[in-house]
Amino acid sequence: MATIINADTSDGLKLTSDTSGEIKLQSAGADIATVNSSGITLATGKDLTLSSTALDASASGIYLGGTDAANLLDDYEYGTWTPTVTGSTIAGSSTYVIQTGGYVKIGKQVIAQCFVQLGSSHSGTGAMKISLPFTSAGTSSSYGGATVSYKTNWVSNGPDFMQIQQSAAFGYLRYDNNTTIADLNPASVTQTNTAFMLIINYQVA
Amino acid sequence: MTIEKTKTIDKIEVVGDYKHIQVRERTDIVEDGNVLSSTYHRWVIAPGQDYSNEHADVQAMCKQFHTQEVIDAYTTFLAEQQALENA
Numbered sequence: 045m046a047t048i049i050n051a052d053t054s055d056g057l058k059l060t061s062d063t064s065g066e067i068k069l070q071s072a073g074a075d076i077a078t079v080n081s082s083g084i085t086l087a088t089g090k091d092l093t094l095s096s097t098a099l100d101a102s103a104s105g106i107y108l109g110g111t112d113a114a115n116l117l118d119d120y121e122y123g124t125w126t127p128t129v130t131g132s133t134i135a136g137s138s139t140y141v142i143q144t145g146g147y148v149k150i151g152k153q154v155i156a157q158c159f160v161q162l163g164s165s166h167s168g169t170g171a172m173k174i175s176l177p178f179t180s181a182g183t184s185s186s187y188g189g190a191t192v193s194y195k196t197n198w199v200s201n202g203p204d205f206m207q208i209q210q211s212a213a214f215g216y217l218r219y220d221n222n223t224t225i226a227d228l229n230p231a232s233v234t235q236t237n238t239a240f241m242l243i244i245n246y247q248v249a
Numbered sequence: 250m251t252i253e254k255t256k257t258i259d260k261i262e263v264v265g266d267y268k269h270i271q272v273r274e275r276t277d278i279v280e281d282g283n284v285l286s287s288t289y290h291r292w293v294i295a296p297g298q299d300y301s302n303e304h305a306d307v308q309a310m311c312k313q314f315h316t317q318e319v320i321d322a323y324t325t326f327l328a329e330q331q332a333l334e335n336a
Contacts, residue, residue, distance in 0.1 A: 123289030124289070125290065132327075171331065178271060178293065179265045
């Protein structure tokens with residue numbers, strides 16, 4: 045049976061120590077957290093969990109440096125996603141030799157990487173689109189993008205950067221030949237073993 | 250001792266102006282009922298995108314939110330954005 049300490053006055057419940065003392069929270073005889081004049085310290089190996097509910101976007105968080113919405117950090121997550129290549133006019137298809145991606149999400153910021161190697165030329169037409177793990181923000185101050193850290197086996201004009209589409213979960217691979225900045229047409233520029241790596245940075249909706 | 254790998258859709262979110270459906274799949278490695286490790290895998294379903302191979306719960310969300318009106322608005326938005334970028 046749980047032991048309940050009921051603070052039945054308007055002053056609430058106070059746990060105090062003298063000026064040199066500490067207040068410890070223990071579980072099974074082991075320290076979990078210590079309160080002293082410096083602050084609150086968790087014991088080595090112990091975690092602080094701010095939970096969220098599955099199927100519910102709302103989450104607990106921690107305010108850092110203020111109590112406005114802009115000070116709330118309510119999400120941290122890392123994982124994988126599978127980058128796909130499509131065309132904006134005709135989605136098209138290709139086989140993949142390598143198709144792997146990872147991400148870290150800290151609050152609204154997503155930092156991701158991916159490596160794609162096609163097994164054949166891509167049949168998509170229009171602008172070349174690469175899928176993302178999260179939907180991008182639609183605000184005018186959130187311009188995300190990606191740098192190309194590796195590319196090989198492009199027919200011509202391989203990608204120089206990726207521009208992230210606002211309010212969407214993809215970016216456009218584009219090239220810059222110092223005269224023209226333009227989209228890449230998958231069917232025109234890809235072939236067997238066309239490959240690229242991206243380092244992606246953007247904010248989410 | 251039994252070790253098994255389980256996959257579950259543990260989060261489905263409706264995000265943004267055009268009701269993108271964000272899906273998170275959790276993979277657990279479980280030993281005798283205790284989770285030893287877990288990882289996440291993510292993907293997003295845009296309005297108008299085929300969702301027929303998705304989990305039934307994801308399909309239900311797509312069916313509810315990806316109405317023809319939303320699909321048309323998203324298609325128009327993308328066309329306008331691309332025209333601006335290529336101008």
